[in-house]
Amino acid sequence: MPVMAADHELAQKSTLNQILKRGELRVGLDAGYIPFEMTDKKGDIVGFDVDMAKEMAKAMGVKLTIVNTDYDGIIPALMADKFDIIISGMTVNQERNLQINFADPYIVAGQAILLSKKHEGKITSYKDLNDPKYIVASRIGTTGEQATKRMIPKAQYKSFEKESDGAMEVVNGQADAFVYDLPFCAVFMAQQGGANLVLLDKVFTYEPLGFGVKKGDPDFLNWLDNFLTQIKADGRFDRIYDKWIKG
Numbered sequence: 001m002p003v004m005a006a007d008h009e010l011a012q013k014s015t016l017n018q019i020l021k022r023g024e025l026r027v028g029l030d031a032g033y034i035p036f037e038m039t040d041k042k043g044d045i046v047g048f049d050v051d052m053a054k055e056m057a058k059a060m061g062v063k064l065t066i067v068n069t070d071y072d073g074i075i076p077a078l079m080a081d082k083f084d085i086i087i088s089g090m091t092v093n094q095e096r097n098l099q100i101n102f103a104d105p106y107i108v109a110g111q112a113i114l115l116s117k118k119h120e121g122k123i124t125s126y127k128d129l130n131d132p133k134y135i136v137a138s139r140i141g142t143t144g145e146q147a148t149k150r151m152i153p154k155a156q157y158k159s160f161e162k163e164s165d166g167a168m169e170v171v172n173g174q175a176d177a178f179v180y181d182l183p184f185c186a187v188f189m190a191q192q193g194g195a196n197l198v199l200l201d202k203v204f205t206y207e208p209l210g211f212g213v214k215k216g217d218p219d220f221l222n223w224l225d226n227f228l229t230q231i232k233a234d235g236r237f238d239r240i241y242d243k244w245i246k247g
């Protein structure tokens with residue numbers, strides 16, 4: 001193939017070029033994963049990831065469009081070009097990485113446990129939950145679900161469509177524990193843990209979170225990695241972190 005034609009083809013495949021041409025960055029996320037993406041009282045989607053996406057669009061000089069997408073189908077939606085990038089607290093795991101590419105991780109999370117207060121002091125780790133007499137909840141299609149099935153295989157597993165419904169199940173006494181990413185568990189605990197929950201915050205999985213993009217697009221990945229390096233060093237990342245996660 002002549003060099004010029006190859007260059008042209010490369011430019012066509014670059015998501016970044018398409019975004020610039022369109023003047024719009026389309027970000028796929030699933031609102032509900034506090035504090036990364038959630039719906040506020042006015043009905044707007046806000047959070048850590050949304051601020052990251054805003055910063056990204058600004059650096060590209062384009063407008064931002066959020067495409068709220070069910071988590072269970074978010075990878076197929078990316079492949080079907082419903083949006084340009086997944087910014088949705090997505091754990092980079094090897095199974096997903098077979099289907100899509102990830103930019104360098106922007107933060108690290110891990111699975112924690114929201115435990116029913118009635119088990120306080122008696123259950124101190126995920127290992128103690130590994131018993132058929134316990135009901136453990138998590139959210140469908142997430143690493144919380146994968147970790148529960150893999151690491152707490154003897155418990156009865158109950159799957160939920162939304163993370164907050166799974167956590168509420170423990171509040172309401174219908175499940176013994178909810179397994180999910182620590183940032184979510186910590187915020188949920190602070191907001192509604194009160195009298196009913198205990199947070200076991202010693203994470204038992206290692207979960208780097210990264211932006212997901214289609215395979216075969218080194219042009220976009222290169223931009224994203226350099227964008228991350230820059231905002232991590234110049235205070236923009238810290239500002240977003242302090243706003244949503246710290247404290």
Ligand code: ARG
Nearest residue numbers: 030033088089090091142143
């Ligand atoms: N980190 C977990 C995962 O990748 C949960 C992310 C859920 N994200 C969301 N926007 N609801 O499975």
